[in-house]
Amino acid sequence: MPTLYIAVTNHGFGHATRAASIAAEIRQGCEAQGLPLTLILATKSPKWLLDSYLHGNYIHRQVYFDVGVLQSDSLTMDKPATLAAMQNIQSRQEALMAEESAYLKSMGVDLVLADIPPLMAKIAHRAGVPCWMMGNFGWDFIYRPWEQEEKAFSAIADWIAECCAHADRTFRMPFHEPMSALPNITDIGLTGGSPAYSEAHLRELMQSDLPSDRTVLLTFGGLGLSTIPYEALKQLPDWQFITFDPAAPDMPNLYRVKDRAMRPVDWMIVCDRIFSKPGYSTFAEACLLDKGVITITREGFAEAQILIDGIQNYAPHRIVNAQAFFEGDWSFLTEPLLPPQKAEKLDKNGRQTIATAVLEYFKGL
Secondary structure: OOEEEEEEOOOOOHHHHHHHHHHHHHHHHHHHOOOOOEEEEEOOOOHHHHHOOOOOOOEEEOOOOOOOOOEOOOOOEOHHHHHHHHHHHHHOHHHHHHHHHHHHHHOOOOEEEEEOOOHHHHHHHHHOOOEEEEEOOOHHHHHHHHHHOOOHHHHHHHHHHHHHOOOOEEEEOOOOOOOOOOOOEEEOOOOOOOOOOOHHHHHHHHOOOOOHHHEEEEEOOOOOOOOOOHHHHHHOOOOEEEEOOOOOOOEOOEEEOOOOOOOHHHHHHHOOEEEEOOOHHHHHHHHHOOOEEEEEOOOOOHHHHHHHHHHHHHOOEEEEOHHHHHOOOOHHHHOOOEOOOOOOOOOOOHHHHHHHHHHHHHHOO
16 A cells, blocks of 8 residues: 655745645555555645545645745745745754654655655655655745845745755656756646536526636635725626625625635636636646636746746736736736737646646556
8 A cells, every 4th residue: 555745845835736636646656556555744734635636545644845926915025934834844854854854754755746845855765755846836936036136045046946955856847946956857738627517507606697708707816816906897797707705885886705615616617708817727737627817927936937927828818017917907817818928828737737647656566
């Protein structure tokens, strides 16, 4: 019975959902081959979120080995708090490595997948367990530009690169930076979930028969945004909008999704376009379903420009100035989307590629 340990970076919801979608694919492959799988997800992300992508039993180990970026919402970053938290983790790395490597041994873990907490590579190395990293960026890439504001970020970025060097291989997703700190890179296709409901069922829930080209999903990450100018929707009464924001106001053309079992990817099938902040998981799932993407600009987070460049290359799109959005000018929603700048399509089999590699590894044990 193989045992797989998946460690997820403690940042937002996107890393957790793509890791859970990959875990589900791996479990399905193991079951098809008659290999009962013991699955451990090491993350502080809530279980209801993981369960929305991953059905069946697994061990939810609520630990973390990085913080990503500490944020009050999906755009507002607290760099000083992030630096202090990462310095604290670095100062405690020996104790963290000792405790978690002992756990890996006690559970008989055969393989570690990490998305993408850098210290996990050193933990797995100490336990004598292979560590495969996966993602579209490393945290050194995010922190390195911040050394212009605070030199101590440079030391944290260097430490992250040193940790990553202990990994055994890397699955690099689309919309990526070079990820030069990570070894043995394999480029893969898009990852993400698949819709779980029919379009007819969703339209019945929101009681709307408006066509897809006038139906828009608003999704701004697991932390949401503190000030979304919903009043702008009054200017678009003949459009239907969908949101997961529990604080959204009651409006005739705005449907609030309250069921935690439902995910943004489930609702994408009733829309021609998704309006989102820059985020890999949302962009990847939109591209998996060949949907258009409207996104706002984001300053100070290096991944954002790579994502924006990628969505312009591979999807119908429109890029919106964040200030215009927050000031309530949503006229861009009714404007035609721009065509992708590249003719080639992104591969859509990223989670299957990882699952196949994991299954082959387990069969060789």
